[in-house]
Amino acid sequence: MADDRPTVSAMWRNVLGLLGVDPSRWQAADPLVRRATRTAILLGIGFVLIAAFGSFSWTVFPVAAVVFALIVPPYDRLPFGRFVLPAAVLAIALAYPFYGGSLFGWPIFGPFPAMNTMVVMMVFVMMALGLNVVVGYAGLLDLGYVAFYAMGAYAVGWFASDHFAQRNLRFGATGVNPNIAGIHLSIWLILAIAGILTAIVGVLIGLPTLRLRGDYLAIVTLGFGEIMPQIARNGNDLFATGFNLTGGTQGITPVDPPGFGSWINRNVGLPDNYLSASTHTIGFLTNTVNVYYWTGLLLVLFTVFCSVRLRDSRLGRAWVAIREDEIAAAAMGVPLMRTKTWAYATGAFFGGIAGAFFASYKSAVFPDDFSFNISVFILCMVIMGGMGNVWGVILGACFLAYLDREGFANIGAWVNSHLGLNLDVPKYEFGVFGIILLVVMLFRPEGLIPSERRRAEFQVGVSDQPLYDVKD
Amino acid sequence: MATDARLPLVRTVRRPGLVPVLGTALVGLLLVWLAINLSQSPSAFFSAALIGLTLGAVYALISLGYTLVYGILELINFAHGDVFMLGGMISATFIVQIFGIKGGEGALTLWPAIFVSLFAAMAICGVLNATIERVAYRPLRNAPRLAPLITAIGMSFILQNVGLAWKGAEYVTVQTPTGETLLPTGQVFSIGGVTYTWNKLIVVLLTVPVLLALIWLVQSTRQGKAMRATAQDRDAAAMMGINVDRTISFTFLLAGALAGAAGLLYVLYFTQVRFDLGALQLGLVAFTAAVLGGIGNLPGAVLGSLVIGFIQAFNERLTWHSPGSDWTESIVFSILILILVFRPEGLLGERTPEGG
Numbered sequence: 038m039a040d041d042r043p044t045v046s047a048m049w050r051n052v053l054g055l056l057g058v059d060p061s062r063w064q065a066a067d068p069l070v071r072r073a074t075r076t077a078i079l080l081g082i083g084f085v086l087i088a089a090f091g092s093f094s095w096t097v098f099p100v101a102a103v104v105f106a107l108i109v110p111p112y113d114r115l116p117f118g119r120f121v122l123p124a125a126v127l128a129i130a131l132a133y134p135f136y137g138g139s140l141f142g143w144p145i146f147g148p149f150p151a152m153n154t155m156v157v158m159m160v161f162v163m164m165a166l167g168l169n170v171v172v173g174y175a176g177l178l179d180l181g182y183v184a185f186y187a188m189g190a191y192a193v194g195w196f197a198s199d200h201f202a203q204r205n206l207r208f209g210a211t212g213v214n215p216n217i218a219g220i221h222l223s224i225w226l227i228l229a230i231a232g233i234l235t236a237i238v239g240v241l242i243g244l245p246t247l248r249l250r251g252d253y254l255a256i257v258t259l260g261f262g263e264i265m266p267q268i269a270r271n272g273n274d275l276f277a278t279g280f281n282l283t284g285g286t287q288g289i290t291p292v293d294p295p296g297f298g299s300w301i302n303r304n305v306g307l308p309d310n311y312l313s314a315s316t317h318t319i320g321f322l323t324n325t326v327n328v329y330y331w332t333g334l335l336l337v338l339f340t341v342f343c344s345v346r347l348r349d350s351r352l353g354r355a356w357v358a359i360r361e362d363e364i365a366a367a368a369m370g371v372p373l374m375r376t377k378t379w380a381y382a383t384g385a386f387f388g389g390i391a392g393a394f395f396a397s398y399k400s401a402v403f404p405d406d407f408s409f410n411i412s413v414f415i416l417c418m419v420i421m422g423g424m425g426n427v428w429g430v431i432l433g434a435c436f437l438a439y440l441d442r443e444g445f446a447n448i449g450a451w452v453n454s455h456l457g458l459n460l461d462v463p464k465y466e467f468g469v470f471g472i473i474l475l476v477v478m479l480f481r482p483e484g485l486i487p488s489e490r491r492r493a494e495f496q497v498g499v500s501d502q503p504l505y506d507v508k509d
Numbered sequence: 510m511a512t513d514a515r516l517p518l519v520r521t522v523r524r525p526g527l528v529p530v531l532g533t534a535l536v537g538l539l540l541v542w543l544a545i546n547l548s549q550s551p552s553a554f555f556s557a558a559l560i561g562l563t564l565g566a567v568y569a570l571i572s573l574g575y576t577l578v579y580g581i582l583e584l585i586n587f588a589h590g591d592v593f594m595l596g597g598m599i600s601a602t603f604i605v606q607i608f609g610i611k612g613g614e615g616a617l618t619l620w621p622a623i624f625v626s627l628f629a630a631m632a633i634c635g636v637l638n639a640t641i642e643r644v645a646y647r648p649l650r651n652a653p654r655l656a657p658l659i660t661a662i663g664m665s666f667i668l669q670n671v672g673l674a675w676k677g678a679e680y681v682t683v684q685t686p687t688g689e690t691l692l693p694t695g696q697v698f699s700i701g702g703v704t705y706t707w708n709k710l711i712v713v714l715l716t717v718p719v720l721l722a723l724i725w726l727v728q729s730t731r732q733g734k735a736m737r738a739t740a741q742d743r744d745a746a747a748m749m750g751i752n753v754d755r756t757i758s759f760t761f762l763l764a765g766a767l768a769g770a771a772g773l774l775y776v777l778y779f780t781q782v783r784f785d786l787g788a789l790q791l792g793l794v795a796f797t798a799a800v801l802g803g804i805g806n807l808p809g810a811v812l813g814s815l816v817i818g819f820i821q822a823f824n825e826r827l828t829w830h831s832p833g834s835d836w837t838e839s840i841v842f843s844i845l846i847l848i849l850v851f852r853p854e855g856l857l858g859e860r861t862p863e864g865g
Binding site: 245246264413 | 583584585645648649652653654655656657658659660662663664665667669670671673674678788793796800835836839842843845846849850853
């Protein structure tokens with residue numbers, strides 16, 4: 038909301054003129070009134086569009102009321118005001134499974150996303166936030182982020198399936214037939230293992246490469262991002278010894294479901310395992326996909342919490358300093374290599390957790406899921422949302438993951454039925470992502486919801502001629 | 510490239526020993542492996558070497574485009590591999606659809622068609638590449654370094670989808686009804702079980718004049734001098750009256766034309782092209798070749814391409830303990846990473862501050 042700008046934009050003046058309001062009176066009005074009016078007008082336009090092109094139902098009114106209540110009141114002035122909006126958004130997200138299916142339909146985009154799309158959105162939000170640490174905070178372009186995602190997924194494949202059938206180890210696994218051999222650990226434990234494992238891989242990749250300049254680093258990470266899936270594809274007979282590490286193109290399937298075990302199920306009511314509900318399970322936790330969604334949401338919360346706290350920490354400020362001017366940062370005593378490696382490890386950590394969670398949701402790990410395209414997809418989320426801004430990245434990730442899962446199909450159906458075309462819109466998905474990258478970089482390089490600092494960097498420019506020889 | 514402008518604020522002493530020793534050991538192992546393969550089956554070794562030469566020739570044309578652009582803008586033009594892919598598609602369109610070549614035509618029908626297709630592909634790809642520079646890179650010339658890199662990735666995906674929309678998701682083929690290449694496949698020579706066929710030789714024969722023309726252009730013409738000056742110092746070049754924008758456009762035109770020529774040779778030799786060919790399969794391999802030779806260095810790009818071509822052919826054709834074609838990309842990218850980490854200036858390049 039640009040309420041406090043001294044001049045009213047030309048377009049807005051036209052709208053005011055149309056409504057018979059004098060611009061000077063508008064300027065004299067209370068900012069709250071102005072914001073309320075403006076939001077109300079936009080919501081009204083939204084009503085008309087939805088009625089004309091979407092599928093209108095009474096649910097638009099409560100949704101509009103919630104949007105109005107979120108945007109208009111000046112929460113910042115309340116005590117603890119800065120927590121009001123995040124808490125409200127969290128409550129809305131938590132309750133989504135209960136009302137999401139019965140809402141109105143958008144024009145062109147169609148209905149609100151289904152629950153399985155929401156789960157995938159949570160996974161990609163996590164990954165985008167992880168990449169945001171690397172690209173947004175520390176300014177290191179990582180084109181092989183998918184390698185960490187793959188690493189996390191394979192951690193689940195190794196430690197929670199019958200893949201290593203010659204070993205027989207179980208610890209806290211749920212929903213596994215006792216006759217099946219293999220390593221079966223609790224998924225919660227594996228999430229932590231996956232995060233730590235990928236963080237270690239991140240450090241191993243980072244240590245030799247992070248002293249390279251930005252675009253060389255991008256290429257090296259791209260190389261790693263290409264080698265990892267090839268190892269995954271060909272890893273069913275490593276070094277011709279018959280050692281099957283990754284299951285080759287078949288992947289690893291099925292993977293154990295997450296769960297809390299029968300004791301917690303009986304006494305607390307949380308699901309024994311996510312795939313099957315028992316009589317002890319609390320009523321609204323019996324739906325598999327909803328439980329996955331809430332789990333994903335909790336993981337996202339954890340990621341957001343870490344992201345925000347890290348950003349404001351000493352380490353986070355060191356990242357920003359490096360991003361803006363490596364030489365100055367080094368001169369001020371920021372240890373370049375250590376700081377960059379931490380950024381890498383942190384980003385990898387979240388990528389690994391997201392990959393592990395996604396693998397347990399899909400109950401499978403396939404090497405074809407880990408192509409370069411996914412790296413660009415996640416990069417696109419970060420760049421579109423606004424590099425360095427947690428909320429922008431979340432929004433970008435949700436929107437693009439939604440487009441990938443449902444949006445493009447819905448748009449394609451709308452385009453084909455209304456314009457009489459026969460286009461396979463989802464086929465050109467990555468062309469659209471390419472256009473997004475191009476357009477954002479050319480016209481709004483700071484992203485849709487930028488962090489103030491990032492915006493200044495893109496507009497004023499930074500000294501990004503890094504040191505090359507500094508080793509920590 | 511702005512080497513001198515930078516003050517060596519902090520300079521640590523390079524640790525001697527470990528890295529060169531490791532590098533030498535690695536190269537030594539490679540040579541031992543090659544020698545054992547040579548002694549086991551000389552004919553397979555030399556056949557593979559001839560294939561490697563052909564591959565290297567095609568890679569050279571692509572990697573020169575990367576190196577030209579990098580030399581002048583210090584930008585990794587991710588979209589270059591896709592320009593090459595479109596060059597292949599344009600050539601396929603000309604040869605198959607416009608000229609209707611199906612194999613079995615006489616030399617007087619085949620060669621004019623090939624040459625017209627070559628010039629068409631070079632012209633269209635050159636203009637396309639210059640347009641990409643104008644639209645996607647020029648507005649960002651003073652932006653942070655990562656910005657044009659990101660638009661280059663975006664452009665790469667856009668071009669892929671242009672290819673996808675144009676020719677669909679299937680392979681476009683340029684071949685005889687029996688699936689052979691259109692080029693004559695007779696023997697040039699056959700010594701001790703090593704046969705060299707005309708189609709391999711023709712690829713090399715078509716590449717060499719293009720390379721010579723390029724070297725002449727860069728070394729001996731006024732335009733080439735302008736390119737070298739712009740690469741060295743853009744501001745100083747502008748002060749000397751060189752139109753920097755035009756010179757950069759010209760460089761992209763040249764790189765695109767090379768990619769177009771590479772596209773034609775590729776479809777003639779390998780008989781097929783698909784929309785995702787340029788992005789990673791060949792684009793990054795050719796980029797590796799450019800880095801291996803020393804990015805920004807023209808002879809280096811050719812040398813690096815030949816090395817990569819040989820490595821790929823040996824890896825796929827030799828029988829004694831070779832990893833095989835499943836691992837080609839991993840090997841090439843490992844080389845890329847090792848080179849960037851341990852010798853960023855490449856085989857022929859000078860040590861630049863960016864390296865380290």
